[in-house]
Amino acid sequence: MLNGERLIAKPYRWAMVGGGRTGNVGYKHRIGALRDNTAFELVAGAFDIDAERGKDFGTNLGVDPSRCYADYKTMFAEEAKREDGIQVVSIATPNGTHYEITKAALEAGLHVICEKPLFFEEEEGIEIKKLAEEKGKIIGVTYGFSGHQLLLQMRQMVENGDLGEIRMLDLRYTHGFNATDTESANASQKWRVDPKVAGKAFVLGDISTHTYYMSRLICPELKVKELLCDRQSFIKSRAPMEDNAYVLMHYENGAVGRMWASSVNAGCMDGHRIRIIGSKASVEFSDHQPNELLYEIQGQPPQKLIRGMSYLYDECNADERLGALHTEGLGESWANIYLKFAVAMDAKDRGDEETLKNLVYPGIDAGIEGIHWINTCVKSADEGAVWVKF
Amino acid sequence: MLNGERLIAKPYRWAMVGGGRTGNVGYKHRIGALRDNTAFELVAGAFDIDAERGKDFGTNLGVDPSRCYADYKTMFAEEAKREDGIQVVSIATPNGTHYEITKAALEAGLHVICEKPLFFEEEEGIEIKKLAEEKGKIIGVTYGFSGHQLLLQMRQMVENGDLGEIRMLDLRYTHGFNATDTESANASQKWRVDPKVAGKAFVLGDISTHTYYMSRLICPELKVKELLCDRQSFIKSRAPMEDNAYVLMHYENGAVGRMWASSVNAGCMDGHRIRIIGSKASVEFSDHQPNELLYEIQGQPPQKLIRGMSYLYDECNADERLGALHTEGLGESWANIYLKFAVAMDAKDRGDEETLKNLVYPGIDAGIEGIHWINTCVKSADEGAVWVKF
Amino acid sequence: MLNGERLIAKPYRWAMVGGGRTGNVGYKHRIGALRDNTAFELVAGAFDIDAERGKDFGTNLGVDPSRCYADYKTMFAEEAKREDGIQVVSIATPNGTHYEITKAALEAGLHVICEKPLFFEEEEGIEIKKLAEEKGKIIGVTYGFSGHQLLLQMRQMVENGDLGEIRMLDLRYTHGFNATDTESANASQKWRVDPKVAGKAFVLGDISTHTYYMSRLICPELKVKELLCDRQSFIKSRAPMEDNAYVLMHYENGAVGRMWASSVNAGCMDGHRIRIIGSKASVEFSDHQPNELLYEIQGQPPQKLIRGMSYLYDECNADERLGALHTEGLGESWANIYLKFAVAMDAKDRGDEETLKNLVYPGIDAGIEGIHWINTCVKSADEGAVWVKF
C-alpha cells in the first residue's frame, strides 16, 4: 500500500508543454505527477499558446516566472543551460504537435510523457522509439484511465486462469457530449474534428485508444488478428471525422471482441465499460465506479470485488492508497501511472533493466500500437467497413 | 389499468401442442393465456410426445382426460367433431415442427399461437400468411418478452420525438448457461443445436429474434437496409450452430445498430438490454428489471421511469395491472401479449378491421420478419461476416 | 419447481367480499388465487358496497350473475343452501369490517382469507382463533409480499447459521405517495386515516405489519422483548393517525432492530428493505427487485443471489415458477401464499396435521401477532415514545 513515501531517490525536475488555464487536461497531469511530491516537482513550463497567460498561470502554480516560457523550443534551449534544468517534460498539446515536440525533447535529452494518441503515423512512432533508445530515455503515454488498480486485478485474474480461456472482449467508451451541434458542445471539440490538428480520426483516436490500451493491459497475450470498423459522422459537418464507431475484432487465439466509441451516445454518463469473458467466468470494469469490479462466475452468484480488500491480488493492491471503503477516482489513476513513469525513468537512468522489464506502464510500444489501432480502424472504415488485417 | 375484467365477450376454447411437464415453456403460455380466465380456457391438449405422460399432465392441469390427445393430428380431428371444440391452439414444440402444425391448425379452422422462431423459411411464412387470410384466422407469435409495457413507453417516446432523431439501436440478449460443455448444460439445449430440429441458427434464432422484434416494436419506422453478422461456435461440437453472434446494422434512415446474442456470456444474469439513442436523449430497457426504464436526456440528470406512474404515456399504462411499486415480471408480459391475441382473434371473428389495424401485437408479419432476420444473419456470417442487403 | 400442476385434488369453490372495480386490491387476490386454476375457482362474490356495480363487475370476471350478491350476509346464507356452495371466502374490505365478516364466515362453515391488519384487538384474534379451531377451518392473512420465495432463502440462511448469530434486523417499508395533502393523494387513503374504519394506526397498520411479518418469517426464533415507537403526522389533519413511524426493538436473544414505516418518504420508489445482520454476514431483500438478494459476508466480495438458481436452498426453489433470468413479481408472491392457503385448507379438511405442522404460511397467529405489533407500537408512541414490553 502506497502512503506517499518515495520510491525513487529524488523527484524529477519536470516541465509541461501545454496544459494551461483554458483546458482541463493539464490539471490531470499535475495531480498525477505531483501527488506525493516525491516523484516529480514542477519547475518550468510552456503552458499556453498565449505566452502571457501561460506565465501568469505557471506563476500561480508556483513556478518561477523566469521559467515560464513562451514556447517549448525556448524552454528546451534555456533549461539546457541550467545545472538544475528540467529532466522530463509532459506534452499536453493538440495531437498534431506531439511528434515534433517529442522529438525535440528527446534531442534535448529529456524523458517524455505525452498525451494520447501519440502521433499520426506508426513510422513516426518507430522513429521516436529508436531515438529514445539511443538517448536512453523513457516515453510515457498518458492513457490516464489505465492507472485504476482494479485493472491490474483483472490482468491477474486473466493470467491466473480465473476466467478460463478468454473468449470475448466487450469494450466501450462512449459519452454524449457531442450529440448536439450547438456552439457550446463544439467549442472545446473544434480542433478534435480538424484532421490537420487531430489526425485521421475523432472518437477512435480521442477515446477508443484508451480502451484499447486498457484491454491490452488486461489481456497482454491476446493479439488482434483482423478487425472491421464502421464509423459515422452523425453531425455532418464533422465528416470525415467520426463521432461514432463500431469495431469488431478477431484475435489470434480465436477470441472475438467489440469496441464501441462514441461522443453522441446521448445522455450516457458511464463512459468506459470493459468486460472480459472467459469460458468459466467474466469480469467487468466501468470507470463510472472504479472502486469495484463485477465478477460473474457461471452458475454462481455475481460478486462485486471491492478496491482495497485483502482478497484481491497483490499486484492490484500494490497501487492501493486510501484503503477499502475510501473511494479513489481518476486522480489516483493518473497518480499511479505518473509514479510508474518516474520509476521507469529512474531505472533507465540507473541502467536497471530488471526493474524496467517487470514494470507495467504505458510506454512507447503502447503508443505505437495505439496509432496502429486508429489507422487500421480508419482503413477498414474507409474501405467500406470491411475486414482488414491488423 | 387492467383489473381482470373481460375485454371480449367470451373466453376462447384453447388447446396446446407441446408445453408438457418436461420443459419450462408451457407454463409461460398457460400463465399468459389464463391470467384472468376471461380470454382463454384450456380445454384440450397434445402436451407431450409421450402420450401417457401428456395425459397425466393435462389431467393435472384440469383438462378433461378424454381431451388429452396423443398427437396434434388426432386432436384437430377429434375436436373438430365437437360442438364445443377448440377454437385456438398454441404450438410450443421444437422449431422444426412449427410449419406443419400451423398449417394443419389453420386447415382445421383454428387460430394459431406459435413459438418463435416461427418457421425456417420465409416462403413458408408467406404461404401461411396467405392461408391464414383465406381462413380468416390470426397467427400470434410468442415473443414473450415483448409484453412488458414499458416497451410501449419507449415506442411512444420514439414516436413523439422525445429522443430526437433516432441514431442508434444497441441491442443485446445474452446469458452464459451454455458457456460450458457439460452434459447438464447441454441437455435441454440438445435439439437447439441440431439444425434439423432447430433450423440454421442457435442463438440467432433462439434469442436474438426476441430482441429484434422488440426493437421493431419500439421503432416501427426504422427498417434495416443491410447488416453484417459474425458468428462463432465456442463449443466446437455445436458448429455450425453458433453460441455467439455479433451483428452490425445500417438502417434506411441513416441510423446504425448492433446486436449481440450469446449463450456463452459466462455469468451474465441480465439478459436483454435495449438502448435507443436519439439526437437528444436515450432510453434503455433491461428485462432484468422490467419495472423501470433509464431515460437519459443529454445535459440533464439521468432519470428512471417507473412502471405504473401517471407520468408515463397512456399507451404504456393501458397494460398496467398491479400499480406502481408493485413489481410485474415476465408473467405479466406473457399475459399482455396473450390478451392481445385474444382481442385480435375476437376482432377477426367479428370482422372488426378497425380494431385489428390499431392493435399492436406480434403477428404473422413479425414472425416472417424474424425468419428473414435469422436467415439474413446466417447468410452474412456464412459468406465471411460481410455486409448483405436485408 | 412449480409448473401449474395441481397440489390438491380439486380446486376450492371461492368467493370474495370486497375487492371490486374501484380499488386495486381485489385484482391481487384474484391473480393469487387463480394463478393456475388448480387451487381455487371464483364462483361467487359480494364485490362492492354498490350492489349493481358489484354484480356487473363479477359478471365481467365470469361469475354467474345469480351468485353476485349484494352483501356478504346474503352470500353466506344463499351459498349455504347450494350443494356446490362456496367453501372459502376472501375478505378485502376496510379494516373495521374484518372481524364481523370473518366471524360470520366461520359460522357459515367457510375457510377465511383476510386482508391485513386482521382486526383491531388481540382479544378478537384470540376469539376467532378459538372459533376457527372449533369449526376446523383455516384463517389465512394476506401479507401479500411474504410469498417472494427469496424470503425463504433468507429464512433458511438464518436457520443454517450462514449469517452467524443474528444481531440486527433493519426493517423498512416506506413510500411517498402521501407526502402532499392534495385531494388526489388523499382520495384512496381517506378511510385509512379514519380511526373508526382503519383502527388505531395508519402506516403502522397498513404498511409495517407486512414487514414485521416478513421479519418473523425469516427469523422465527427471534422474539421482540420490548420496543419503542415514535410516530408523527406530518400532514396535521391525519393526527392522531401517523404517516410516519420509527420503531426500535430489543429482542430476547440480545439482538436489536429498527423499523421505519412511512407514506411521506417523498419520492421513494423502493418500498421494502429488510436487512438481517449476523456475526458473520448480512443478507438484504428489497421488494423493488424481488429477484435477487444481497448477501454480504464480512471480508468477502458482496454477492447477489439470483432467484431460480440451483445454488439456492431447496426450501426457496420449491416455490420457483418461471426459471432463472425470468423475472417474477408481486403476482407470483400472492400466488405462492394463496397456493399455501389451499394446501393448508386441504390438509385441514383431510385431517392431515403433519402437513399443517410443516407448512409455512401467514395464518391466524401471524394475524394476531400483527395486531399486537400495531397496538404495542401505538401504546409506546402515545406514552411519549418510551420503551414498552412486547
Next chain:
Amino acid sequence: MLNGERLIAKPYRWAMVGGGRTGNVGYKHRIGALRDNTAFELVAGAFDIDAERGKDFGTNLGVDPSRCYADYKTMFAEEAKREDGIQVVSIATPNGTHYEITKAALEAGLHVICEKPLFFEEEEGIEIKKLAEEKGKIIGVTYGFSGHQLLLQMRQMVENGDLGEIRMLDLRYTHGFNATDTESANASQKWRVDPKVAGKAFVLGDISTHTYYMSRLICPELKVKELLCDRQSFIKSRAPMEDNAYVLMHYENGAVGRMWASSVNAGCMDGHRIRIIGSKASVEFSDHQPNELLYEIQGQPPQKLIRGMSYLYDECNADERLGALHTEGLGESWANIYLKFAVAMDAKDRGDEETLKNLVYPGIDAGIEGIHWINTCVKSADEGAVWVKF
C-alpha cells in the same frame, strides 16, 4: 472550477503531529493539504511515537531530517526559533491527546487542524475556542468526508426549498470490519475501544460525528431539540464502548431523524448514507459513489445528479476539479476541506472577516458540537435509551 491555481498568496508552512507510517490517516491529511502545492507545504513533523521511525518516514516524504522531531513539544519549541518556522500543525493522534496538543499549538502561535472527535468534553472545546480567538488562529476539524462537493449541492437544494419543508433526516454510517473479535480485526481498533484513549464512545465518536457534521452542513437551520440513543457492544469485551448505536432525533422545527452508526454491520461496504426528506422531494448521498446524488421528487421520475454537470448549483461546482465523467473520490474531499482551511487561515491572518463569515468549513464550532453530540448520545444510552435534551 478549481485547476490548482493558488487561492492564497503563499502556501502555509505546515507540520504534522502523528500520521506516521503505521496508520492510514496521515496519508489522507497529506493528499488533502498538498493537493496543488499552493496551500500548504510540509516542512516539519513529529510523525511517530517512535522517533527514529518518524524521522525516517518524514525524510522519505521529503522533510528535512533536522525538522523531523521526536515529539510535538520539541517541534513547537524548535520551530518557534526559526524565521521560516511552521505556521500551522495538523494533529492526527489518538483522541485523548487532541486537547493538550491543540492547546500547546495555539500557545505556540499556530493555526491548528485536528482530527475528530475534537476533545472529550465540551468545556475543553469552549476553552480552546476562546484561546484561538485570543490568539487569532483558526481551528479546523477534519471531517474528511464533508468535502465531497455534492454535499454543497444538497445544502443549496435545502436552502432554496427544492425539497419543500424538511421533515426527516435519515443518517447512516456503518461498516462491518469489527464484526468479529479476531485479533486482526481488533489490532488497529485497540485504542479506539479504550475509554482512556478514545473517550466515552467508540462508533459514536469515531463514525457518527462525521455524519452528524455532514447533516449540519446540509441543513444548517435544523437544530436537534432532543434525542434518544440505544447503544450496544456486540463484542462483549468492548463494553461499555459501543460497536453499534441507534439514535432517534427530534428537531426544533418538528422534523425528526435517525442515525445508525456501526462497525458490526457485517459485510456492509457502502458506509455513509444521508437522506434528506422534504415535503416535496428527497435527496440522498452515499460516499460509496460520491459522484452522484439520488434526487427523488414525489410523483416524478427519480433522478441522478452527476458531479461536474452545469445543472448543479454554483456553490457545488465551485469545488469541482476533474470535470464531469471523471470520478473524484475521498482524496478530493480532503483536498477541498484543507483548501478551505488555508483560505480561512489566510483570511484570519489578513483580518478579512467578510471572507471568514461566508466560508463554509468545519471549524471549532463544528468540533464542539461534535463533542456535544457524542456526549448527549452517551448520556441517553447510559440512562437506558431515553429521551434527553440536546
